Amino acid sequence: RLHMMGRGNLVKCLQKVDTFLIRNIGTNVALQEERDGCKSLYAVQAERLDQAERSVLISCNSRTNEKKFLKFLSTHGNIKKYFFYESYGTHAVVEFANRESVASLFEITTIPSISHESLVPFKSRLLTLRNLGLDNLPNQLSGQQSHSQTTIPINQLIQNLSGEESMDQQIISLTKAFQLTEENSRLRFLVCSLLKDIAAAFFPECTIKPFGSSVNGFGKLGCDLDMFLDLDGISGRDTKLLKLGMSLEYQMKMANSERAVTQSILTVIGECVDQFGPGCVGVQKILNARCPLVRFAHQPSGFQCDLTANNRVAMKSTELLYLYGELDPRVRYLVFTVRCWARAQGITSSIPGAWISNFSLTVMVLFFLQKRSPPIIPTVDQLRDLAGPADKSVIEGNDCTFVSDFSKIQLQSNTETLEQLLCEFFEFYSTFAFKRMSINIRKGKEQNKPEVSPLHIQNPFETTLNISKNVNATQLDRFVAVCQESSWLVQQNKKPTPSAGIKGNAFAPWGLSSLLLPSQVEGIKRKGKKRKWEPASDRIKNLLESLKNKNQ
Ligand code: CTP
Numbered sequence: 001r002l003h004m005m006g007r008g009n010l011v012k013c014l015q016k017v018d019t020f021l022i023r024n025i026g027t028n029v030a031l032q033e034e035r036d037g038c039k040s041l042y043a044v045q046a047e048r049l050d051q052a053e054r055s056v057l058i059s060c061n062s063r064t065n066e067k068k069f070l071k072f073l074s075t076h077g078n079i080k081k082y083f084f085y086e087s088y089g090t091h092a093v094v095e096f097a098n099r100e101s102v103a104s105l106f107e108i109t110t111i112p113s114i115s116h117e118s119l120v121p122f123k124s125r126l127l128t129l130r131n132l133g134l135d136n137l138p139n140q141l142s143g144q145q146s147h148s149q150t151t152i153p154i155n156q157l158i159q160n161l162s163g164e165e166s167m168d169q170q171i172i173s174l175t176k177a178f179q180l181t182e183e184n185s186r187l188r189f190l191v192c193s194l195l196k197d198i199a200a201a202f203f204p205e206c207t208i209k210p211f212g213s214s215v216n217g218f219g220k221l222g223c224d225l226d227m228f229l230d231l232d233g234i235s236g237r238d239t240k241l242l243k244l245g246m247s248l249e250y251q252m253k254m255a256n257s258e259r260a261v262t263q264s265i266l267t268v269i270g271e272c273v274d275q276f277g278p279g280c281v282g283v284q285k286i287l288n289a290r291c292p293l294v295r296f297a298h299q300p301s302g303f304q305c306d307l308t309a310n311n312r313v314a315m316k317s318t319e320l321l322y323l324y325g326e327l328d329p330r331v332r333y334l335v336f337t338v339r340c341w342a343r344a345q346g347i348t349s350s351i352p353g354a355w356i357s358n359f360s361l362t363v364m365v366l367f368f369l370q371k372r373s374p375p376i377i378p379t380v381d382q383l384r385d386l387a388g389p390a391d392k393s394v395i396e397g398n399d400c401t402f403v404s405d406f407s408k409i410q411l412q413s414n415t416e417t418l419e420q421l422l423c424e425f426f427e428f429y430s431t432f433a434f435k436r437m438s439i440n441i442r443k444g445k446e447q448n449k450p451e452v453s454p455l456h457i458q459n460p461f462e463t464t465l466n467i468s469k470n471v472n473a474t475q476l477d478r479f480v481a482v483c484q485e486s487s488w489l490v491q492q493n494k495k496p497t498p499s500a501g502i503k504g505n506a507f508a509p510w511g512l513s514s515l516l517l518p519s520q521v522e523g524i525k526r527k528g529k530k531r532k533w534e535p536a537s538d539r540i541k542n543l544l545e546s547l548k549n550k551n552q
């Protein structure tokens with residue numbers, strides 16, 4: 001039969017087979033490979049923190065001669081990895097093979113001589129390269145590319161996506177363009193490690209760990225850096241060593257509550273970061289929030305930082321999100337795409353307010369994936385039932401137990417494509433009974449709302465809390481309206497085929513790229529009138545036509 005087909009048909013047939021394999025078998029092979037090489041977040045963090053402890057951050061000139069620079073540093077020990085990046089000037093991150101190399105580097109590092117100002121003599125691993133014989137040639141760093149820490153502009157992204165072959169490919173490309181890079185991830189751990197050096201002045205056994213989108217697998221370049229000051233290394237050792245029937249204990253200051261302790265620790269560390277932390281600017285202590293924190297900008301990395309303490313439940317929910325993202329590659333792709341779509345549509349914002357947060361949005365995607373038939377991911381209760389004795393975790397009375405051994409998790413064979421899932425996501429939330437129901441990823445089923453907030457998403461661990469309590473009715477209505485609009489748009493804007501007569505229009509927005517264009521939804525009527533969304537109108541069709549024409 002293949003012989004009789006002719007070359008053209010054979011190619012078409014093979015392409016179909018290829019698409020089928022990518023869709024069905026490809027997903028499963030990729031899935032198996034990813035799960036085989038899967039590390040728990042705990043293991044990833046330990047490895048990254050160790051790398052960070054052996055690293056230094058050096059501000060240097062873009063005309064620095066890379067070879068000479070490396071030769072100079074190598075005299076202090078083997079360099080395991082290094083890279084350059086731009087953020088308020090050129091910087092280098094250098095990871096030595098051993099910690100002793102950092103100590104050796106410190107021995108030759110001097111205190112700057114400044115004539116008109118005075119210095120806070122706090123020494124850290126944030127250094128400046130003074131380069132006496134700068135080479136005249138510009139960009140000596142060209143041997144190694146200087147890594148960008150920002151994403152491409154949205155217009156550029158829309159154009160790039162329009163050139164892709166399929167919507168699945170668009171979703172994969174978007175994730176690749178926006179996800180955290182290896183370098184950005186290293187830099188995040190290095191900033192944690194630099195801050196740990198400040199906190200360690202008081203608490204030598206402490207660690208500072210990143211949580212939230214920096215490590216849950218769903219972080220986009222430029223996302224904030226959430227950090228958690230972990231003092232468990234101090235309180236963990238509580239077995240009494242009895243010798244001759246005697247033991248010793250430390251005298252310690254008491255406070256009224258855990259919260260009061262957290263507040264006093266953050267007050268002092270926040271003050272130190274403000275007064276002594278090189279590169280830390282705009283420090284704000286937000287101690288009366290439900291979760292007290294210190295917010296500041298770390299200039300050499302360009303990160304907006306939130307430092308919290310005693311926030312172990314958030315660390316657990318980060319682990320849970322990470323696990324879901326590792327179970328099936330479609331989870332990360334879909335969460336990423338929905339997060340980017342929501343940002344482009346103004347559903348989420350970098351400013352805190354009554355909008356849906358990225359965390360809430362992620363839980364909404366997970367819930368949707370649990371509701372597929374068959375489900376793509378298990379419920380939190382199912383993950384808890386698979387847990388072994390070592391996984392048991394109860395934090396402040398909340399059961400945060402779930403399985404840590406990924407190989408124990410059996411997934412069902414759902415072969416839906418990314419395109420199908422994204423379209424179904426919009427459909428699902430276009431018609432979800434937000435008025436009556438609460439989203440619950442513990443059960444994988446909607447539950448009756450226990451309170452009146454417009455959007456109710458149960459916190460998976462602190463089950464009496466609503467993670468989207470901040471969201472008001474207007475923002476929820478907008479979310480639903482944009483889901484409806486996107487659902488319609490994606491049906492209308494299939495990939496243009498040459499036969500459709502759209503000549504020279506390869507880059508007209510279609511599929512995912514049409515969903516990233518600013519929304520036309522504005523028809524939410526207020527002031528006593530019933531809220532209502534105006535269905536897809538001619539206005540949208542005209543807009544799309546004009547965009548297509550523009551690109552011709
Ligand atoms: N968190 C939580 N309950 C909330 C809000 C946040 O448990 N009501 C935890 C989640 O683990 C979340 C982390 O705190 O991932 C950080 O919160 P946030 O910075 O708001 O979300 P990110 O996931 O980091 O997303 P973004 O990229 O917007 O920072």
Ligand code: MG
Binds near residue numbers: 212
């Ligand atoms: Mg965050």
